[in-house]
Amino acid sequence: xxxxxxxxxxxxxxxxxxxxxxxxxxxxxxxxxxxxxxxxxxxxxxxxxxxxxxxxxxxxxxxxxxxxxxxxxxxxxxxxxxxxxxxxxxxxxxxxxxxxxxxxxxxxxxxxxxxxxxxxxxxxxxxxxxxxxxxxxxxxxxxxxxxxxxxxxxxxxxxxxxxxxxxxxxxxxxxxxxxxxxxxxxxxxxxxxxxxxxxxxxxxxxxxxxxxxxxxxxxxxxxxxxxxxxxxxxxxxxxxxxxxxxxxxxxxxxxxxxxxxxxxxxxxxxxxxxxxxxxxxxxxxxxxxxxxxxxxxxxxxxxxxxxxxxxxxxxxxxxxxxxxxxxxxxxxxxxxxxxxxxxxxxxxxxxxxxxxxxxxxxxxxxxxxxxxxxxxxxxxxxxxxxxxxxxxxxxxxxxx
Amino acid sequence: xxxxxxxxxxxxxxxxxxxxxxxxxxxxxxxxxxxxxxxxxxxxxxxxxxxxxxxxxxxxxxxxxxxxxxxxxxxxxxxxxxxxxxxxxxxxxxxxxxxxxxxxxxxxxxxxxxxxxxxxxxxxxxxxxxxxxxxxxxxxxxxxxxxxxxxxxxxxxxxxxxxxxxxxxxxxxxxxxxxxxxxxxxxxxxxxxxxxxx
Numbered sequence: 001x002x003x004x005x006x007x008x009x010x011x012x013x014x015x016x017x018x019x020x021x022x023x024x025x026x027x028x029x030x031x032x033x034x035x036x037x038x039x040x041x042x043x044x045x046x047x048x049x050x051x052x053x054x055x056x057x058x059x060x061x062x063x064x065x066x067x068x069x070x071x072x073x074x075x076x077x078x079x080x081x082x083x084x085x086x087x088x089x090x091x092x093x094x095x096x097x098x099x100x101x102x103x104x105x106x107x108x109x110x111x112x113x114x115x116x117x118x119x120x121x122x123x124x125x126x127x128x129x130x131x132x133x134x135x136x137x138x139x140x141x142x143x144x145x146x147x148x149x150x151x152x153x154x155x156x157x158x159x160x161x162x163x164x165x166x167x168x169x170x171x172x173x174x175x176x177x178x179x180x181x182x183x184x185x186x187x188x189x190x191x192x193x194x195x196x197x198x199x200x201x202x203x204x205x206x207x208x209x210x211x212x213x214x215x216x217x218x219x220x221x222x223x224x225x226x227x228x229x230x231x232x233x234x235x236x237x238x239x240x241x242x243x244x245x246x247x248x249x250x251x252x253x254x255x256x257x258x259x260x261x262x263x264x265x266x267x268x269x270x271x272x273x274x275x276x277x278x279x280x281x282x283x284x285x286x287x288x289x290x291x292x293x294x295x296x297x298x299x300x301x302x303x304x305x306x307x308x309x310x311x312x313x314x315x316x317x318x319x320x321x322x323x324x325x326x327x328x329x330x331x332x333x334x335x336x337x338x339x340x341x342x343x344x345x346x347x348x349x350x351x352x353x354x355x356x357x358x359x360x361x362x363x364x365x366x367x368x369x370x371x372x373x374x375x376x377x378x379x380x381x382x383x384x385x386x387x388x389x390x391x392x393x394x395x396x397x398x399x400x
Numbered sequence: 401x402x403x404x405x406x407x408x409x410x411x412x413x414x415x416x417x418x419x420x421x422x423x424x425x426x427x428x429x430x431x432x433x434x435x436x437x438x439x440x441x442x443x444x445x446x447x448x449x450x451x452x453x454x455x456x457x458x459x460x461x462x463x464x465x466x467x468x469x470x471x472x473x474x475x476x477x478x479x480x481x482x483x484x485x486x487x488x489x490x491x492x493x494x495x496x497x498x499x500x501x502x503x504x505x506x507x508x509x510x511x512x513x514x515x516x517x518x519x520x521x522x523x524x525x526x527x528x529x530x531x532x533x534x535x536x537x538x539x540x541x542x543x544x545x546x547x548x549x550x551x552x553x554x555x556x557x558x559x560x561x562x563x564x565x566x567x568x569x570x571x572x573x574x575x576x577x578x579x580x581x582x583x584x585x586x587x588x589x590x591x592x593x594x595x596x597x598x
Contacts, residue, residue, distance in 0.1 A: 010479070013439035029563035037586060041440060041483035048443030057452045063439050066459050070438065073463065074431040215425045216467075 011035050013059070016046050020053075075209055075217070075237055205243040206265050209272040210234050210253055218275060221255035226262070238272075310346035310393045313377040323372055323397065330364035340369040340397045348388045350378030358394065369397035414478040422471055430470060434463055437479070441486050448490035462489055542592035549573065550585035557582050 011032060018024055019032045036043050052059050210221045217238025224231035225242060226249070234240045242251070247266040254260035258275040312319040329335065341359035344352045355370045373395065382391035411417045417433035420426070434441075438459060445455035462485065475481045543551055552571060556562045564582075568575045 010436075011440075013443060016443070026563050026566055027561065029565065030557070030561050033557070033564055037583065039479065039483070041444065041479060041486075044447050044483070044487065045440040045443035048445070048447035051446050051450060052443070055450070055452075057446065059439075059443070059446075062442060062452065062456060066438055066442060066456060067435065069456075069460055070431055070435060070463065073460070074427045215427055 009035060009038075011039075011042050013045065013049070013063070016042065016049050020046070020049060072237055075239060205241055206245050206251075206268050207239065207241045208251075208253075208268045210238045210240065210255070211272055211274060212258070213274050213276050218255050218258070221253060221258075221275070224252045224254075226250040226252055310350075310382045310391050311380045312395070313350075313379055319376075322376060326372060326376070327397075327399070328368060329399070330362070330368055333362060333364055336362050336365055337399055338365075340366055340399070341394060342369055342373065342397065343392060343394045344370075344373065345390060345392050346379045346381050347390045348381050350381050350388075352379055361399065365399055368399075372397060415476075418470060418475055418478055425471070427467065430466060431463075433478070434466060437482055441482065444483070444486050445490055448487070449493060454493070458489060458493065462486060465489070538593055538596045539589075542589055542596070545592055546585055546588055549577070550581045550588065553578055553581040554585040554589070 015024075015028075015032055019029065024032065032042075036046060049059065051057075208223070210218045210223075212218060217234070217236075219234055219236045219238060221234045221238070221240075222231060223233065223240050223242065225245065228249075230242070232240050232242055242265075245251075245265045247264070249265045250262050251265055251268065252260055252262050253273050253275065255275055258277055261273060261275060263273060314322075338361045339359060340357065340361045343356045343358050345354040346352050352373050355374070357366050360366050361369075379393075381388035382393075383389070411420045411429065414433060414436075417429055421429045421433070441462060442455060442459050445458040446452070449455050449458060465485065466482075469485070473481075543555070546554070553567055553573070556567045556570065557564075562570065564575065564578050567573065567578050571578075573581070
């Protein structure tokens, strides 16, 4: 079957609806009927159209909603609808403007008096114009003075200029050296536009898309702005957005079970970030049950039982399996089975100390029981009035 | 314009899309392809599931399934394959429903549900067509074996390109019957031809 035939041999939902509504010509009707016979897809779809009508379901609305969902699922689709030349033209315009600005601000540094004069104009208009325009050719200084007077600037700047005038105006320096004498901060203030171009460019916000190598979006991946406490996570479609990021800031993108990736915010604009699966990193996941996490750091819902006494780290099952895995049967002496009951103090930081044997099994077994608890993970200290406090507790170590 | 160079060649046929998606894994390509059929898939889901929200979920769920399956399987006819996948998905969905319902309430009778239908992969329309010319000679013989109504309906439909409505007005048959004449005639004709061919 060649392409044109294939194209002829397809029906749309509109064809089916118009067929049902009797809006087709005889030839079109025949085509629809023929295809209905050949493709059960169409036959079933027609049944579906009937069903929707029976139940009063609006298919248009459904289809629209589905299209939207699909585009969300794919990501970035609406952007692609723009004609290609549009972003390209925008980029060209930006480039041209950028070049113009650069050229304008670059000129006074390298050229002579007239350019300097022209450059001082924005200085007078800028909000920071209180500072004196420094030593310069006396002739020019007068111009500046008259202009400040015209602009009705606060008089405070005038004495400054005058005093400077007397002190510094005598040696007539060529404009090049004048500029090089200026403090760097002054120079930046003189040309605010230049600062924006040459120094760090603040981006409004960055948007990215995190997915696996296979192209599946990763929901809940962590994006951290390095050297800051800011960060975010991806939504269910793998997209994220960070506000007020500089182009040369680094982002660290991580997800459990995947290799973390560092990327510059600038490079992000190229598109999606792919994470590769890390088989080794999966072992990290196991440990977390023993640690304690501040409630504010835990995003899942956590049932908090206010403990009036210290509790074992992790769940009871976790701790039992820790004991099972690490228990050593003492080699010396007869083999014993039974329970060692210990009473000990759990410090504010969760470390157990001050052990007492309540029920003893054997000297070596008692020692082993203490070792197990002492060297094991930290306990959860008792909480009183929201603060961890030291407290006594008891625990049975079983030697099966 | 030199900007044109940035534009990638767009796939046009379903097969092109499938091949391009397999090569790149680009979801947008698969999305564009799926969008062509999404309305139809939604209608099919409506037919089987009879529920608006469930059908919408099914359509999105099917797309997720496509993301994986299109890369996994060799697909020659996307349309037929998509139909089989959709239908099977809906039937599985109904079966699960029924199992859940039966577990909770054994007494409720649900015999009328379409979940009785078997899971099928439909034969491609194209596989029926090759070496048609060889069989054309046998066609006349086979046509004679059909019942009168079936033969008339079929020849009017296929040879004279009449629509159902036309056939009804030409022959005076019952409108509902015409469709079944054609469907059954088609099937009988195929059986007959297959027999002769062997």
